[in-house]
Amino acid sequence: MDNLEIDYKKAAQQLRSGEALFGKDGALAPMLERILNAALEGEMDAHLNSADRSSGNRRNGKMSKTVQTKYGEVTVETPRDRDGSFKPETVKKRETILAEGMADQIINMYALGTSTRDISKYFEREFNTTLSAETISAITDRVLPEITAWKSRMLDPVYAICWLDAIHYKVKDDKGRAVTRAIYNVLGINKSGHKDLLGMYISESEGANFWLDVMTDLQNRGVRDILICCVDGLKGFP
Structure with a gap:
């Protein structure tokens, strides 16, 4: 050189x-x-x-x-x-x-509701790299079927402990206004002592109906009993 x-x-x-x-x-x-x-x-x-x-x-x-x-x-x-x-x-x-890390970052930003235009601007600003909306869409389209399969996979019938927690963040809605969203995570420990992320759920608001949908989803995917369920300040949890 x-x-x-x-x-x-x-x-x-x-x-x-x-x-x-x-x-x-x-x-x-x-x-x-x-x-x-x-x-x-x-x-x-x-x-x-x-x-x-x-x-x-x-x-x-x-x-x-x-x-x-x-x-x-x-x-x-x-x-x-x-x-x-x-x-x-x-x-x-x-x-x-x-860099696969770039693809991972695109997927994470997309999952949090960031538009393809804002993702492209972010990479141009931070990494001096121009990514077209078509390239970003190609990346997200590649993994969306895998995400769908993961979200609908069957679970164990019994979990010893489950934790329910939320991550709150700000995104822009269709009108460009900043709104609050939350990703609710359900983490479980099965009978063998192994941890498993049972599901991630995005919600605009929290309440009894939301948690009923979460529990119904877990039941439909095979969960029959949770021995200990740990929650922290979750509104409307039954």
């Missing part, structure tokens, strides 16, 4: 202050693109062993694409082989977001 691409004075200052060298404004951020492309080249070298070469498989150019990372956009050039058998792991085929 060209030494001129690295601001060593800035790197030393960030190292002393504990700042991330590879962060958005990190001194070593320019190295990331070089590292990723070098790793891809190494993968191709390992893939094209003597057996592959003897069968006629060779390098066949490169394919360039922009990949989003939590440190900003990088351009990677994925090597290709003639028979198309190369499957890179550093940056996988059709992968446009490198």
Whole structure:
């Protein structure tokens, strides 16, 4: 790598202050693109062993694409082989977001009611990374079926202890007004002593009807008895 691409004075200052060298404004951020492309080249070298070469498989150019990372956009050039058998792991085929943590953060923000536009603005502001609404929707669409399956899964018939608690937060409604929402968590310990998050429920208001719906859902999913139920200041709990 060209030494001129690295601001060593800035790197030393960030190292002393504990700042991330590879962060958005990190001194070593320019190295990331070089590292990723070098790793891809190494993968191709390992893939094209003597057996592959003897069968006629060779390098066949490169394919360039922009990949989003939590440190900003990088351009990677994925090597290709003639028979198309190369499957890179550093940056996988059709992968446009490198850090799984970014996908997790998008999902968490979406689950809390953040709009795709606000999510995109957040990543542009915090990580110097532009994510389109289509990209965000593709991520959330990928996991929503898994979330639905998890929410409807069958539970054990008996739990020794269950805790019911809530996390309150602010979101914007359809008219742009700040409103309060709450995620209610039901955590249980089964007969084997293992903890299990039985369910998460988003509510606009709390009361007896809400808790009746929660208990009905648990019953429909197989729960028949809870020996000890711990609640703390929950309104309308029966």
